[in-house]
Amino acid sequence: MTDTPDHIKEIQLQLxxxxxxMERLRQMMVDNESLFLFWQQMGKKDANQDxxxxxxxxxx
Numbered sequence: 001m002t003d004t005p006d007h008i009k010e011i012q013l014q015l016x017x018x019x020x021x022m023e024r025l026r027q028m029m030v031d032n033e034s035l036f037l038f039w040q041q042m043g044k045k046d047a048n049q050d051x052x053x054x055x056x057x058x059x060x
Contacts, residue, residue: 004012016024
C-alpha cells in the first residue's frame, strides 16, 4: 500500500522492532498460517468454479 504516510510507517517499524524477537517470530508464523489457509481456500473455490464451468459447458 502506498497511502500510508512515511511518519506512520516509521512509527509502525519502531513498534515492531521494540518487540522481542520471539514475539516477532511467533507473529510471523501466525500470519503465515493465516495466509496459507486463505490461499488454500481460494484454490478450492477456483477448483469448484472450474468444475462448475466444465459441467455447464457440457450441458449446453
